[in-house]
Amino acid sequence: GESVGLHLPTLSVQEGDNSIINCAYSNSASDYFIWYKQESGKGPQFIIDIRSNMDKRQGQRVTVLLNKTVKHLSLQIAATQPGDSAVYFCAENPTGTASKLTFGTGTRLQVTL
Amino acid sequence: EPEVTQTPSHQVTQMGQEVILRCVPISNHLYFYWYRQILGQKVEFLVSFYNNEISEKSEIFDDQFSVERPDGSNFTLKIRSTKLEDSAMYFCASSRTDPWAQYFGPGTRLTVL
Numbered sequence: 001g002e003s004v005g006l007h008l009p010t011l012s013v014q015e016g017d018n019s020i021i022n023c024a025y026s027n028s029a030s031d032y033f034i035w036y037k038q039e040s041g042k043g044p045q046f047i048i049d050i051r052s053n054m055d056k057r058q059g060q061r062v063t064v065l066l067n068k069t070v071k072h073l074s075l076q077i078a079a080t081q082p083g084d085s086a087v088y089f090c091a092e093n094p095t096g097t098a099s100k101l102t103f104g105t106g107t108r109l110q111v112t113l
Numbered sequence: 114e115p116e117v118t119q120t121p122s123h124q125v126t127q128m129g130q131e132v133i134l135r136c137v138p139i140s141n142h143l144y145f146y147w148y149r150q151i152l153g154q155k156v157e158f159l160v161s162f163y164n165n166e167i168s169e170k171s172e173i174f175d176d177q178f179s180v181e182r183p184d185g186s187n188f189t190l191k192i193r194s195t196k197l198e199d200s201a202m203y204f205c206a207s208s209r210t211d212p213w214a215q216y217f218g219p220g221t222r223l224t225v226l
Contacts, residue, residue, distance in 0.1 A: 032213065034214070034215070036217075041219075042219055042220070043117075043204050043217035043218050043219045043220045044156060044204070044217045045217070046214055046215070046216055046217075049213065049214055089155075089156065091156075099144060099146065099161035099163075099168050099169050100158045100161065100169055100171070101148075101158060101215060102158070103155045103156040103157070104155070105155055106155070
């Protein structure tokens, strides 16, 4: 389950700092969004989701912001830890498709000590 | 914490052979999905399944693919006659309600020679 070889945008963050990972989505009618974390050799791991009737949602150490005007989604990770190093994907559910998730290309987060 | 499991973790097959990839979704989930990720590319939706029927499928999911829920716990993806381009990681996912919060398994790496 790796995106090895894909030229992913990479974000390097020092341990303890906050991380902000951005995603531009394509379908203005999408009504549901998820952030996934994918570690090397593993499947996507659910982090947090948000519906289009919200602009912010908080979880444990993570916050998702949704700006529908510019079709932009961001994931904020507070006090980034080495275990946060992974590829992060946003996924959207285009309205009109009952179940399909469309994934973005991902951002690789590297946490430096 | 309940999780989606998949077997085998790695399957090697000859072109033209049939393969069956197996998944055990989370026990109280009602919706089941297959995705694939070709090395270096995005996660792509293949098919969703609910109430013993396909809910939605992508253009990738052609006549060579089929899904089945043979009993109360397993969910399988069959590829009848594998092609080289079927080589990928195949992920099973499940959700309690559609399409929210899809939880992914660790994947099966399929290598077609």
